[in-house]
Structure formats: structure tokens, C-alpha cells
Amino acid sequence: MIGPMRERVVAACDGASKGNPGPAGWAWVVADETETPARWEAGPLGRSTNNVAELTALERLLAATDPGVPLEVRMDSQYAMKAVTAWLPNWKRNGWRTAAGKPVANQELVVAIDELLGGRDVEFRYVPAHQVDGDPLNDFADRAASQAASAQQAAGSDLGSPEPPPAPDVPAKAPRRKPSGGGATTRSGGGSTRTLKAKFPGRCVCGRSYAAGEPIAKNAQGWGHPECRTAAAG
Numbered sequence: 324m325i326g327p328m329r330e331r332v333v334a335a336c337d338g339a340s341k342g343n344p345g346p347a348g349w350a351w352v353v354a355d356e357t358e359t360p361a362r363w364e365a366g367p368l369g370r371s372t373n374n375v376a377e378l379t380a381l382e383r384l385l386a387a388t389d390p391g392v393p394l395e396v397r398m399d400s401q402y403a404m405k406a407v408t409a410w411l412p413n414w415k416r417n418g419w420r421t422a423a424g425k426p427v428a429n430q431e432l433v434v435a436i437d438e439l440l441g442g443r444d445v446e447f448r449y450v451p452a453h454q455v456d457g458d459p460l461n462d463f464a465d466r467a468a469s470q471a472a473s474a475q476q477a478a479g480s481d482l483g484s485p486e487p488p489p490a491p492d493v494p495a496k497a498p499r500r501k502p503s504g505g506g507a508t509t510r511s512g513g514g515s516t517r518t519l520k521a522k523f524p525g526r527c528v529c530g531r532s533y534a535a536g537e538p539i540a541k542n543a544q545g546w547g548h549p550e551c552r553t554a555a556a557g
Contacts, residue, residue: 333358335397335450335460336384338376339468347371348471350464350487351384360463364479365471365487377403378432380468385439393444397461399452407436408447463487518549527551 336351350365368376377400388394398404414427427433450458452465467487471478478484518538526532527547533539540549
């Protein structure tokens with residue numbers, strides 16, 4: 324139980340499905356007073372959808388937190404958030420049917436979440452996913468859910484698991500080097516042999532021009548065709 328000095332718990336939850344449907348997993352993370360991940364859990368779902376994974380993550384988070392303490396839940400799933408904040412009351416009124424009269428998808432999870440929300444002070448906050456300077460709690464939950472989906476194994480702070488790594492299908496963030504020629508780096512070897520996609524049209528040392536979007540490489544006089552850099556180097 325969380326002591327009376329704790330006025331609010333800040334948490335995040337996320338789900339992942341590799342293929343949608345495909346290998347899926349869920350995760351939640353609860354922060355300490357400095358909003359640093361303090362407690363987390365993740366688990367596999369076998370083959371399932373993103374929506375099921377997102378709702379499962381929220382259900383597990385609600386079940387794992389003290390109902391007597393206000394909770395802020397950060398999510399990057401518009402579906403799961405709208406399901407429990409906007410659509411649920413009408414679904415419930417309509418006997419768990421949509422406005423079109425069809426049975427509510429993932430009804431068991433939605434009903435379970437509705438019961439867990441009963442009498443609780445829960446604030447939902449949408450945070451965009453996969454942002455360079457995004458919400459660190461959501462990023463943590465995203466990585467943990469992705470790992471659980473890929474490995475199909477449970478993990479968490481109670482299990483002594485290390486912090487989840489970057490998702491296998493997402494490249495690790497590397498320090499950004501801004502080239503003087505301007506453009507998005509495309510990997511084409513290392514060091515001075517790398518090429519870029521030109522942001523703007525320009526003229527090579529050979530006298531021929533290049534268009535925006537064409538690959539360019541740095542040479543002694545500036546930027547130009549990759550073959551001209553090679554020729555100059557030779």
C-alpha cells in the first residue's frame with residue numbers, strides 16, 4: 324500500500340503486437356515522486372492484436388495499483404483511451420453494444436477495466452508515441468511491451484529484470500551529426516565515405532548539378548556526386 328503522503332501516482336501503460344495480429348505483449352510502469360520508473364511489469368499474450376495488448380496493459384496497471392490513491396495514466400493508444408473515457412458509458416448503456424448495434428470488441432477486457440475504474444480517481448493523459456523528446460514513462464512502457472511481444476516472456480521489477488532495451492525493430496538512438504551540406508544521413512559505409520540525400524539542389528565540383536533528394540558526398544571543395552568524391556580521392 325502507498326502511504327498517505329503520496330497524493331498521486333503517475334504511471335504509463337502500453338501494448339505491442341508484431342504484425343497486428345502477431346506476437347503481442349503488454350507492460351505498465353509506475354513512477355516515483357520524481358517521475359522516474361520505480362516499479363514495472365510486462366507479459367506476453369501469444370498471438371494477438373494491438374488493441375487487445377493496449378487494453379490488457381491498462382487492466383493490469385489498474386489491478387496493480389492502490390484504488391484509494393489518485394492515478395494518472397499516460398497512454399499513446401487513442402483507441403484504448405477513447406474506449407474507456409468516451410465510448411464506454413454509451414456501450415454500457417446499450418448493453419455492451421456499439422451505436423451500430425454490434426457487440427463491443429474486446430468486451431471482456433472493457434468490462435474488467437470498467438469494474439476496476441469504479442469509485443477510483445483516474446486521469447487519462449494522451450502522449451504521442453516514439454518522440455525523440457517524448458514522455459520517458461511511456462517510452463519505458465513501450466520498450467517493455469515490445470520486448471515482451473518479441474521474447475514472449477514475463478519481465479518486471481519484482482522479477483529482478485533489467486530495464487527493457489530498445490525495441491528490436493527500432494534502431495537505437497545515435498548522436499546526431501549535422502553535415503555541412505544539409506540532409507538526412509543514409510548509411511553507406513563509415514567515416515568520410517558516407518553519402519547524404521541533398522536537402523537542396525546544388526552544383527558539383529565537376530560542373531554538373533544535382534537535385535534535391537539525390538545522394539551526395541563530401542569532397543575537398545564541398546558537396547557533390549559520390550563518384551566525383553571517389554575520383555578526387557583517387
